[in-house]
């Protein structure tokens with residue numbers, strides 16, 4: 001065997017070993033980070049629940065009539081606490097995903113019921129922005145094999161984006177369909193296909209390359225009108241892929257965006 005070949009071989013082996021060590025270190029660091037973030041998230045949850053609870057009591061007039069300006073201020077406190085609470089749980093989910101420690105609980109789940117449940121939580125927000133909601137739900141649908149809460153989280157993130165990045169008076173459509181898996185040859189043969197479509201601000205081709213990156217937010221002034229952290233889609237993609245699905249989108253700048261994802265159908 002020639003010496004050069006042997007040297008190259010040992011070089012490769014050395015690189016492989018140091019990569020593995022590095023990987024081990026990164027994994028250990030991710031686990032430590034995840035433990036720390038979980039601890040902080042847990043500690044922040046109690047005070048946030050308390051702030052939210054007392055704000056709601058005050059706003060509801062539990063300790064005396066509130067005037068319009070006071071009601072406005074209380075609403076601002078409430079929506080900011082809600083933002084904090086979403087941020088904390090998004091950071092927690094993200095570090096769990098990176099450490100490979102997010103556990104999913106699979107069950108045969110009805111997608112139509114889930115869509116219905118999630119949409120309900122948005123009725124008020126959609127009304128406030130005078131956005132029309134269209135639902136496309138077939139009568140008969142196989143159950144999907146999924147973690148119900150996590151698919152709900154995916155839908156919540158996508159509907160929240162559709163609502164945020166669509167101007168007043170726009171349209172949001174949420175749809176479900178069962179179909180052959182035409183999007184992934186290696187995936188489940190049959191899938192539940194869900195989509196969230198909006199008539200909103202759309203994205204430039206440049207932004208479209210980046211939206212799944214952690215903490216990415218567009219510089220588009222229209223997108224910047226609403227608050228956000230840039231974690232939603234990053235987590236959403238991981239959650240879909242962990243459940244054996246795919247996520248993709250089409251977007252046309254200043255016309256609208258449609259996000260699609262699939263979840264495998266549960267075996268009979």
Ligand SMILES: Nc1ncnc2c1ncn2[C@@H]1O[C@H](COP(=O)(O)OP(=O)(O)OP(=O)(O)O)[C@@H](O)[C@H]1O
Pocket residue numbers: 090157161162165198200201202203211216217218223227228229230231232233234256257
């Ligand atoms: N439906 C949409 N229409 C137009 N732009 C969108 C849409 N959905 C996402 N985007 C763009 O992609 C970026 C990333 O979205 P993502 O949901 O990850 O973060 P975010 O909404 O800014 O914050 P959050 O972490 O609160 O979800 C957004 O900031 C926005 O620029």
Ligand SMILES: [Mg+2]
Pocket residue numbers: 157160161228232233
């Ligand atoms: Mg978002």
